[in-house]
Amino acid sequence: MLLVYIDHFGGKPPVAAWEALGAGSLFVTGSDLKAVVMGSGVEALAGEAIAHGAHSVLLADDDRLKEFRPEVYADGLSQIIRQSGADIVLFPTTSRARELAALVAVDLDTGITPDAIQLVRQNGAIVATRPIYAGKLLTTEVNLARRPQLLTVRGRSFPAPDSDPTRSGEIARIELGLAQPRTEVLGYKQSGGGVSLSDAAIIVSGGRGVANNPALHPPPELTNEKEQEIWRAREGFKLVGELAGVLGAAVGASRAAVDAGYIPYAHQVGQTGKVVSPDLYIACGISGAIQHLAGMRTAKTIVAINKDADAPIFKLARFGVVGDLHQILPALTSALRQRLGK
Ligand SMILES: Cc1cc2nc3c(=O)[nH]c(=O)nc-3n(C[C@H](O)[C@H](O)[C@H](O)COP(=O)(O)OP(=O)(O)OC[C@H]3O[C@@H](n4cnc5c(N)ncnc54)[C@H](O)[C@@H]3O)c2cc1C
Known part of the structure; x- marks a missing residue:
């Protein structure tokens, strides 16, 4: 049975x-x-x-x-x-x-x-x-x-x-004779705004490349280099989020992006993050390290956007765009917005 x-x-x-x-x-x-x-x-x-x-x-x-x-x-x-x-x-x-x-x-x-x-x-x-x-x-x-x-x-x-x-x-x-609990739950704290990567049919993910936009100038009060990097990355992740919004997708990330403090761990895809199998996975500024691929290689269709034509992610991707994600994402989002009437 x-x-x-x-x-x-x-x-x-x-x-x-x-x-x-x-x-x-x-x-x-x-x-x-x-x-x-x-x-x-x-x-x-x-x-x-x-x-x-x-x-x-x-x-x-x-x-x-x-x-x-x-x-x-x-x-x-x-x-x-x-x-x-x-x-x-x-x-x-x-x-x-x-x-x-x-x-x-x-x-x-x-x-x-x-x-x-x-x-x-x-x-x-x-x-x-x-x-x-x-x-x-x-x-x-x-x-x-x-x-x-x-x-x-x-x-x-x-x-x-x-x-x-x-x-x-x-x-x-069913009545159960249960063992005495050895732990007490004191409370719950939501991490990462309730992302549900595992259930998502479409995931748009960002990696370290999301922070790489030298043309974008942080506000003058941010003098520290790390703060400037995180500010750039958050601006970059806004582009990832906008594309995800138009597609009704969840936002994922590489571990490099998570470790650098660009986005919370709940978004991490890979060996030490979530293992996902969406219909469509769009990797933006992600090189395609084996540990990242471990979390998304069973996606039905993989699209990669990367400046480096030799990035390993292109070996797995069905469709690849070689270029700067900061130019490609806004254009793609706007085209899809029109196409989908959103
Ligand atoms: C035990 C262990 C477990 C790990 N678990 C995970 C895991 O769960 N998930 C995970 O992701 N990693 C994991 N890693 C880390 C993994 O090895 C890589 O370091 C990580 O995936 C790299 O992330 P990334 O692709 O964002 O960064 P990088 O490898 O630095 O790649 C950045 C990419 O962005 C591109 N790029 C740069 N600027 C632009 C731009 N403007 N436009 C377009 N493209 C651009 C670059 O060409 C590059 O390919 C693990 C490592 C170890 C050792």
Whole structure:
């Protein structure tokens, strides 16, 4: 039997949660697609899971699950998996669900296949394809030795089913004997203005090149070189943001841009940032270091704008523009504004 874990923050699921449900629906016959919803006051989310295609929901609604504390959630989810007898459990590849899946794998003494982009059923087991070595290779693997099979599915690799509120299904409440929490959540602080790179269909990203506009003169009160650089970079990122605004895109960045203080970490794409698979990725002033490519090489179409015709990003890009982004971005934004009537 297959279970899909519905990840959420405060009752709000990312699109990736429904994509995992969509992935699960490929492997069930009849009415056997079961979702697991855990939290406090999350009955409405269980209803949403049904609307998105779950035939039934195992609901653990408990005050002790109000905050996402990995050790408590892992304890609860391990109990649910044991009780249900599930032999396959799918999670979305979000930070929370990845951590949770790893802890559950330890609890249940089983393995985990992370970041699957393709799933096939063979002889009752799920065979997963996933990128390895920073996306340079794809590996196809199956856990033969242990059950349940735990897999996380990469965002935007499977279609999210549409919501149909008229659907109905059973919501079974589960009582859990939960371990005493060892941590207390004191509060949350938003970082980076709520960017949702993982869900974005289009991403416009800026790199160190965004700050390279010597023709732009900072205000005279900025005498320090670093302040001038950051001012130039922020002006440059305004151009990135304007293009993103016209396209309804999210704004991404390279680590060089983040480390230099041009933009918050929440925007970072790459090995130590977000791994994204948008339909369109526009890289502006980004050289294409392997660690950056690791985060975006599965984008369906890559466009690169760079002054240096030999920049490695052009090897991966479908369309390349060799030139100064400070001239190209305003022209592109204005042309798209006209074309899209915005
Ligand atoms: C362990 C580790 C993890 C890392 N993780 C990440 C990660 O998650 N994400 C990440 O991005 N990097 C990561 N890095 C850093 C990575 O190696 C690169 O240093 C970084 O990606 C470079 O960023 P960049 O392309 O913006 O800068 P640069 O490499 O300096 O490239 C800037 C580019 O801008 C172009 N340019 C300059 N001016 C203009 C202009 N006016 N118009 C157009 N083009 C212009 C230049 O030609 C150049 O190609 C990691 C490194 C390590 C060691």
